Amino acid sequence: xxxxxxxxxxxxxxxxxxxxxxxxxxxxxxxxxxxxxxxxxxxxxxxxxxxxxxxxxxxxxxxxxxxxxxxxxxxxxxxxxxxxxxxxxxxxxxxxxxxxxxxxxxxxxxxxxxxxxxxxxxxxxxxxxxxxxxxxxxxxxxxxxxxxxxxxxxxxxxxxxxxxxxxxxxxxxxxxxxxxxxxxxxxxxxxxxxxxxxxxxxxxxxxxxxxxx
Amino acid sequence: xxxxxxxxxxxxxxxxxxxxxxxxxxxxxxxxxxxxxxxxxxxxxxxxxxxxxxxxxxxxxxxxxxxxxxxxxxxxxxxxxxxxxxxxxxxxxxxxxxxxxxxxxxxxxxxxxxxxxxxxxxxxxxxxxxxxxxxxxxxxxxxxxxxxxxxxxxxxxxxxxxxxxxxxxxxxxxxxxxxxxxxxxxxxxxxxxxxxxxxxxxxxxxxxxxxxxxxxxxxxxxxxxxxxxxxxxxxxxxxxxxxxxxxxxxxxxxxxxxxxxxxxxxxxxxxxxxxxxxxxxxxxxxxxxxxxxxxxxxxxxxxxxxxxxxxxxxxxxxxxxxxxxxxxxxxxxxxxxxxxxxxxxxxxxxxxxxxxxxxxxxxxxxxxxxxxxxxxxxxxxxxxxxxxxxxxxx
Numbered sequence: 379x380x381x382x383x384x385x386x387x388x389x390x391x392x393x394x395x396x397x398x399x400x401x402x403x404x405x406x407x408x409x410x411x412x413x414x415x416x417x418x419x420x421x422x423x424x425x426x427x428x429x430x431x432x433x434x435x436x437x438x439x440x441x442x443x444x445x446x447x448x449x450x451x452x453x454x455x456x457x458x459x460x461x462x463x464x465x466x467x468x469x470x471x472x473x474x475x476x477x478x479x480x481x482x483x484x485x486x487x488x489x490x491x492x493x494x495x496x497x498x499x500x501x502x503x504x505x506x507x508x509x510x511x512x513x514x515x516x517x518x519x520x521x522x523x524x525x526x527x528x529x530x531x532x533x534x535x536x537x538x539x540x541x542x543x544x545x546x547x548x549x550x551x552x553x554x555x556x557x558x559x560x561x562x563x564x565x566x567x568x569x570x571x572x573x574x575x576x577x578x579x580x581x582x583x584x585x586x587x588x589x590x591x
Numbered sequence: 592x593x594x595x596x597x598x599x600x601x602x603x604x605x606x607x608x609x610x611x612x613x614x615x616x617x618x619x620x621x622x623x624x625x626x627x628x629x630x631x632x633x634x635x636x637x638x639x640x641x642x643x644x645x646x647x648x649x650x651x652x653x654x655x656x657x658x659x660x661x662x663x664x665x666x667x668x669x670x671x672x673x674x675x676x677x678x679x680x681x682x683x684x685x686x687x688x689x690x691x692x693x694x695x696x697x698x699x700x701x702x703x704x705x706x707x708x709x710x711x712x713x714x715x716x717x718x719x720x721x722x723x724x725x726x727x728x729x730x731x732x733x734x735x736x737x738x739x740x741x742x743x744x745x746x747x748x749x750x751x752x753x754x755x756x757x758x759x760x761x762x763x764x765x766x767x768x769x770x771x772x773x774x775x776x777x778x779x780x781x782x783x784x785x786x787x788x789x790x791x792x793x794x795x796x797x798x799x800x801x802x803x804x805x806x807x808x809x810x811x812x813x814x815x816x817x818x819x820x821x822x823x824x825x826x827x828x829x830x831x832x833x834x835x836x837x838x839x840x841x842x843x844x845x846x847x848x849x850x851x852x853x854x855x856x857x858x859x860x861x862x863x864x865x866x867x868x869x870x871x872x873x874x875x876x877x878x879x880x881x882x883x884x885x886x887x888x889x890x891x892x893x894x895x896x897x898x899x900x901x902x903x904x905x906x907x908x909x910x911x912x913x914x915x916x917x918x919x920x921x922x923x924x925x926x927x928x929x930x931x932x933x934x935x936x937x938x939x940x941x942x943x944x945x946x947x948x949x950x951x952x953x954x955x956x957x958x959x960x961x962x963x964x965x966x967x968x969x970x971x972x973x974x975x976x977x978x979x980x981x982x983x984x985x
Contacts (some may be wrong), residue, residue: 400784570773
């Protein structure tokens with residue numbers, strides 16, 4: 379059971395990478411302090427947020443009796459994705475304006491009011507939570523298997539090991555401080571990327587589909 | 592003199608084959624071939640007289656190419672679909688023409704999913720993904736980012752508009768570094784967003800050249816907004832800012848292919864060299880560079896070469912009063928510093944061979960050859976369309 383969960387995570391981890399890498403790469407590269415410990419802790423906070431959202435979603439789906447279906451309702455999945463992009467875009471935008479604005483302001487702070495709400499730790503957790511709202515097919519499979527695979531505790535561990543199986547795809551992120559040290563210009567470039575990405579998530583993938591379908 | 596004649600003769604043969612023979616000896620293909628040979632000959636002999644003075648012929652060539660491409664491409668779309676708007680049939684059948692700007696967006700998703708995320712033909716007719724990627728590889732290995740200033744069929748629009756005004760109204764020279772950061776930041780954004788969405792984000796939302804090629808039909812608010820974005824970006828970055836700044840602003844701030852080509856340029860054969868002993872620091876090269884590749888610090892810190900985003904257009908060579916800037920083989924850059932490895936040829940044949948193998952001559956020859964091959968089909972057809980239209984009008 380554990381081996382199956384890990385293999386499921388390993389074989390489908392690219393899905394997670396595709397959703398998480400665009401958020402994490404510019405966010406981690408653009409940080410003012412780029413120590414190895416801080417970088418690992420921020421990544422951990424993001425991944426913790428994502429795992430927490432998966433448990434919340436699992437509980438909510440079970441409560442709504444959605445888990446009796448073999449497939450996730452695509453309309454609901456799309457709605458959740460739209461919310462994910464809105465929250466993620468807002469969080470990245472607050473972080474950009476409050477702490478990591480690329481141009482012409484001291485310490486990257488463009489709007490001092492957003493400095494607290496947009497600090498790196500809050501952003502890591504909130505973006506982690508919002509990325510967790512993307513319900514991809516492997517996640518759905520893992521949720522179903524963990525719910526129907528046995529009793530509550532073994533299901534919990536099944537999901538946990540599935541999650542652990544996806545983590546090797548995040549190991550390259552631990553090298554970010556090393557690259558940032560070798561290539562200092564990447565910090566400013568990443569801040570531009572994060573700013574563009576936050577607007578794209580918020581407007582193109584969040585608000586437009588939210589209002590106009 | 593003999594070396595220039597030999598190069599012109601070689602180019603004439605190539606032009607004859609690629610333009611005239613491939614164009615089935617049509618009158619328009621012959622006219623275009625004569626035009627190309629004239630441009631190359633004038634460029635080569637102008638460069639013999641004064642280094643850098645041939646750039647005007649590159650400008651003319653690229654502008655003609657861009658306008659010709661646009662006319663031929665749009666008429667193709669009308670013939671095939673009846674409009675410039677992308678039809679759902681073309682999308683479903685993966686029949687959209689694949690352009691080089693999509694290359695950096697499809698490479699990483701291809702590694703992950705083993706499929707091309709752009710709805711294009713993989714092989715077969717022109718503008719298929721495989722043929723475009725092969726051309727890009729060949730150009731990258733030889734002229735590198737020279738693609739942008741010699742071969743790109745969109746760049747000619749900005750090239751033309753940036754030479755409309757006589758005087759520069761807006762000086763972006765002090766902002767070069769910031770513009771480069773925006774360019775690479777935007778490039779990284781496009782790559783990451785393309786991975787996230789598994790679609791070409793730049794083509795969907797940001798390409799100003801949708802206005803001159805094909806676009807999604809504007810039948811919903813999001814597509815209408817995208818249309819407004821295309822029009823705004825085209826007017827802003829391709830028309831107004833190039834006129835005000837005398838620079839190629841779209842190419843140096845937004846184009847993901849430009850940023851990608853800057854990064855892959857390291858494997859190309861040629862690069863620009865600034866002779867720091869000759870340079871007097873007048874900064875004329877920096878203000879002449881249409882890509883913002885020479886900063887004030889590049890000259891002050893005596894780096895000896897332009898920055899990463901140099902497109903090898905040769906404008907700086909033309910502007911430099913000391914003739915301190917030249918093309919150089921990348922593998923020769925270190926050797927030049929010690930002054931070793933260069934022997935004067937003793938025979939006339941040796942001197943001719945030496946002249947032909949000068950990096951500047953070879954670079955111009957290679958870049959023009961690629962440009963000629965890429966442009967021949969389009970410009971030839973566009974001339975035919977224009978002549979037919981004139982004939983029809985009378």
